[in-house]
Amino acid sequence: MFLKKLCIEPDTEMKYNYGHTGVALVLTLLSVSSSNAEGKKTAKEVVAEVLRRQPLIDAHNDVAMNLREHFSNDLTNVKFDEDLRKQPIWKDLNTSHTDLPRLRSAKFGAVFFSAFVECRTQYRDAVEQTLEQIDVVKRLIKKYDKDLSFSTCVKDAQEAMSKGKIATFIGVEGGHSIQSNLGILRILYELGARYLTLTHNCNNPWADSNWVETKEAKDLLPVEHNGLSNFGLEIVDEMNRLGMMVDLSHTSVLTMKAALARTKAPVIFSHSGAKKIADHQRNVPDDVLELVKKTNSVVMMNFFSGFVRTDGQRATIKDVVDHIEHIRSVAGPDHLGFGGDFDGVDLMPVGLEDVSKYPDLLEALYNTGHWTASDLEKISGGNILRVLGDVEKVSKELQGKEAFQTPLKTEGAKTGGVNITGLITDKFF
Numbered sequence: 001m002f003l004k005k006l007c008i009e010p011d012t013e014m015k016y017n018y019g020h021t022g023v024a025l026v027l028t029l030l031s032v033s034s035s036n037a038e039g040k041k042t043a044k045e046v047v048a049e050v051l052r053r054q055p056l057i058d059a060h061n062d063v064a065m066n067l068r069e070h071f072s073n074d075l076t077n078v079k080f081d082e083d084l085r086k087q088p089i090w091k092d093l094n095t096s097h098t099d100l101p102r103l104r105s106a107k108f109g110a111v112f113f114s115a116f117v118e119c120r121t122q123y124r125d126a127v128e129q130t131l132e133q134i135d136v137v138k139r140l141i142k143k144y145d146k147d148l149s150f151s152t153c154v155k156d157a158q159e160a161m162s163k164g165k166i167a168t169f170i171g172v173e174g175g176h177s178i179q180s181n182l183g184i185l186r187i188l189y190e191l192g193a194r195y196l197t198l199t200h201n202c203n204n205p206w207a208d209s210n211w212v213e214t215k216e217a218k219d220l221l222p223v224e225h226n227g228l229s230n231f232g233l234e235i236v237d238e239m240n241r242l243g244m245m246v247d248l249s250h251t252s253v254l255t256m257k258a259a260l261a262r263t264k265a266p267v268i269f270s271h272s273g274a275k276k277i278a279d280h281q282r283n284v285p286d287d288v289l290e291l292v293k294k295t296n297s298v299v300m301m302n303f304f305s306g307f308v309r310t311d312g313q314r315a316t317i318k319d320v321v322d323h324i325e326h327i328r329s330v331a332g333p334d335h336l337g338f339g340g341d342f343d344g345v346d347l348m349p350v351g352l353e354d355v356s357k358y359p360d361l362l363e364a365l366y367n368t369g370h371w372t373a374s375d376l377e378k379i380s381g382g383n384i385l386r387v388l389g390d391v392e393k394v395s396k397e398l399q400g401k402e403a404f405q406t407p408l409k410t411e412g413a414k415t416g417g418v419n420i421t422g423l424i425t426d427k428f429f
């Protein structure tokens with residue numbers, strides 16, 4: 001199965017991102033002068049042009065979770081190329097927000113489908129279930145290969161987009177999926193996983209999750225590693241060497257800081273918001289946003305209503321704009337993207353009910369008056385491609401290094417398999 005090697009080429013000097021941004025800048029200047037003559041372009045027209053130049057990229061989509069939970073990963077009767085709001089089972093799911101027609105209507109260029117398995121699989125069948133989730137994503141891509149294109153690098157994404165297809169990446173959500181085993185990490189990379197979220201809502205033997213910061217989990221899930229254990233730091237090193245993005249959504253603040261201090265490549269938060277705007281432990285505090293800027297990393301904005309607002313009210317598209325504006329004010333427009341968490345949560349903001357609504361969010365950002373067309377291209381996908389390209393470059397620099405050889409199972413499970421499913425339903429978030 002060692003089929004897919006790094007597909008970096010010498011020309012990946014951010015050809016796509018910077019090349020496009022440069023072209024975009026010229027086009028923007030031209031369009032500004034022409035629009036001065038012809039009258040101002042509407043937000044809708046600007047966004048349509050932005051999405052032609054930089055199709056949309058979402059770093060976190062949980063379609064595969066729905067396929068597992070409601071179809072046992074059997075795609076026989078799954079009609080992803082039709083409006084799932086009219087299909088049996090799907091139409092009754094409040095966690096279903098994605099299908100090909102709606103991805104197409106939002107001008108998607110790439111998506112990361114999450115290979116997520118619940119924390120209750122830790123120390124049990126987490127690896128087996130993760131492989132099943134990678135398998136179902138690959139079968140979905142094969143079934144709809146006129147629209148989807150399996151991708152593992154910037155070059156793949158460029159090629160898919162140039163053919164009008166949606167580049168489809170895989171991200172593994174939760175460090176428990178590697179069972180503290182560097183060999184499994186490497187095999188997941190070989191199978192196509194291009195990020196690993198270091199934790200989900202449980203600690204694992206080498207990293208603390210965001211739940212250690214909550215009162216509810218105080219006794220069940222204490223701080224165990226002050227962020228990352230020595231083995232956890234080695235996992236970051238190995239991910240840098242492999243060319244796999246380190247994802248810090250779901251981790252504790254100490255884990256975020258430990259990983260950011262260690263990594264040689266930019267990292268991502270695949271689906272998180274701003275803690276200053278909504279004080280939830282799944283969001284990113286300002287001092288970490290400063291580190292995001294410093295490391296040239298990126299926060300992909302999560303839309304789940306429960307993280308966007310913490311007062312129990314259903315969020316709106318305006319609340320999401322507030323998060324994005326705050327992250328921009330601290331980290332800047334080069335460090336933002338989208339990781340909507342569609343299909344992974346049960347309540348989306350008013351105005352962002354499904355993946356087709358992305359252009360409305362871009363219009364709302366444009367209407368603040370703070371976002372140029374060039375900025376919108378960055379948040380639409382330019383920034384995440386830049387980070388993936390940088391991760392590929394760092395990996396290339398480290399290719400001479402041997403794989404890490406830490407003996408198996410050097411660090412045991414201090415929490416003994418405790419999960420917090422009694423406190424929350426961990427299929428969400």
Ligand SMILES: [Zn+2]
Pocket residue numbers: 173250271344428429
């Ligand atoms: Zn999540």
